[in-house]
Amino acid sequence: MATDDLAVEMIGMTKRFGPLVANDDVTFAVQKGQIHALVGENGAGKTTLMNVLFGMHMPDEGRIRINGQDAVITSPQAAIGLGLGMVHQHFKLVPSLTVAENVFLGMEIVRHGLINRQAQTDAVRALSLSSGLAVDPDRVVRDLSVGVQQRVEILKVLARGARIVILDEPTAVLTPQESRDLFRTLRGFTDQGMTVILISHHLDEVLEVSDTVTVLRDGEVIGTEPAKALTEARLAEMMVGRPVASGRKPREGTQGAPVLTLTRVHARDDRGLPALTDISLTVHAGEIVAIAGVDGNGQTELAEVVAGLRAPSYGDIRLNGTEIAGAPADIVRAAGLAHVPADRLMRGVDASASIASNILMGRQAAAPFARRGIIRWGLVREQAKVLIKRFDIRTRGPDAPVKSLSGGNMQKVVLAREFTQGKPFLLIDQPTRGVDIGATEGIHDEIMRRRTEGVAILLISVQLDECMALADRLLVMFQGRIVAELNPATATVNEVGLQMMGVSVDRRASA
């Protein structure tokens, strides 16, 4: 392949952080006009490689060529000067400013020393039309849906003259429909001769949208192949290093009596606005009920209401025969709740404390870990050791602080604590957020094992494939209501996706 066809060439890149080698002699070439996917598990080195390309890290070894020219990229500004643009996983937008103000932040169009708002608005509108990214330049970013905010991020990059666009996990926050729109836009870019580098976890999307796929594992390139030549299973195997099961989990009918029943539950969010409206649902023993929905449609409040962390404004909640609506968390836990919270750093762990100390939470007041008010730390540490082994938590021991663990291993600490208490009801909120494929598989297997043991499970996830793989029944939440109940064995992704968007509500019209 001729060198002048290449938009990006990274040759022999090595980047170390202390003893950790994040990229080990990585060679990565992207052809002009292609969508090139970069895939790999957490910690495989994808983000590091892209941060090096974008001038945020300096490589220890290796060289970079952009459009056939040697380039030394010492800062993001230099990268932008070379026609590179990066859309980060976590948006870097100012919520209180308008779309146009965000797009031109730091490079405002100025006339007579003042910002020329009209010119900025016009420029954004023109860019929006030419790129196919529909946004209203005068809307305040705070009021936009996540999908539209992402379009603003991409517009920012385009406004800075990017011809090579890097997107870090762009679909993590989108509905299937929004993802498809995004891909159509990206395809439009390459039709105009631009180049797209896509970092992603979602293998189906990678195969659907990209021309070429490069797989990283443990900082090394495992292979670069045309997407057409790959299957999902093959790709997963390349990433993890062993075959990975996927799709719907096999199961037998072991459904029992109702364990959790919500009857006409209403609740308000922190600002006092209605967050849950008339929620009624039942979870039986040995059953997984999944709540699908775009983030921010009341799932957080639903989990809190069930877990005793938020009092409902109306309605009954029965857990294992006990009325728990409005009861504090210790009462709900005593009634039979185990809870894997969505935000592990904020709620699931005390990051500064040891693994053993985190394992103890919720059980500190009763036998066997406490006797007459005294904690038996020896026993707690033993239990922590057992769980570290059983859940394959990568750590130097039970005394290591939780913050020394990677995100996936932190999640395993939470799971280890909540899954081993023998409780009849499990509330699982986003079990695999930020967790890589290998670990996700293990977590899903653990959830299925609890189901087989007869535990009633309420699973809340924004990842539709996860809901489809695990659930016996699938409920879709939209704007605080349950808008549909579907059979995950027969429902299509498209069907569920439409329900997640409220069917008749067209988000593009509101944008």
Place this chain on the structure above:
Amino acid sequence: MTEATTTPPRRVPVWAEGLIGQMLALGVALLGGAIIILLVGESPLRVYAVLLRGAFGSAENIAGSLLQATPIIICGVAACVALRGGLFNIGVEGQLYVGGFAAAWVGFTLSLPAGVHGIVGLLAGMLAGALWIALPAIMRARFNANEVVSTILMNYVAVLLTSYLTIAVFKRTGGWSETEPVAPTAYLPQLMDGSRVNMGLLIGLALALGLYLFLRFTNAGYAVSAMGANPRFAAYGGIRVQRNVFVLLLASGAVGGLAGAVETLGVHRRFMEGFAPGFGFDGVIAALLANGNPLGVVVVSLFFGALRKGSLLMEVETGASREIITVIQALIILCVSAQILIRRNGGVSGEKRWKF
């Protein structure tokens, strides 16, 4: 959260690292103090030597240092109780005043058998301290009102109220702005002849050790620590944070009141207007410098006590005034907290606690 977190290779254990850093910070502070001493025209070496002699030169001087350290230890433990639960009781000074006054009142009003009288006095001090923080505690637990502001404000009320009571209501006939002396039955036993070092020191040490063991080994202590480190995690795990906030602040106030009671029954044996120059604030600072570790509070308090005692002799023998000590103390606080912050941002140890 895409890349693995790395831990830097560690050559010295965490506690040693902390200690070395602390010593370094202390050195820098003393160096800064030396410059100030030079500016007032004294020899730093001489001043520091006198300071040391004043604090540790003889058994009497050591006893004097311990005497000064006693209220700081108890106030430090008071602040620690709140701090470990993620709360700030900056009102220890005020609790010390009302506790001291209540104990004195019990001492000069009631007549009880020896021993019992002292204990009732101490309990009265604790009760007064707890009542004094009750309002900020309710406001915090119920309405989430910032306890830093409310406890600080209560300080002024406490100082002025006890002044008023001393001057206008209970003033001893003739003489100074002080109450009647406390009955001898309420005195705290002294530990040695020729010094006013008393039971209060042992009470303070026992409290510090007790708090340390409580936090480390009991489930209630675990709940407090979890709450201080991450209140949302604690609530999630079934700990009743709101109730604990109230109880903790009350306990902290009670210990603050006890400090005052120990001072009046053990040292002054009456209540004097302005009897406790800054012990409460020194205690809060000791708790912060020790990062909420009760045993660390004892060490810092002993150091502060020695500085206070040493400064008395320094003022007599050298041209440096007692205020120099305040300056040096401030420098130490600056250096040590800077060092703690640097360490916290860099390392894996340390806890996110005292963030204003």
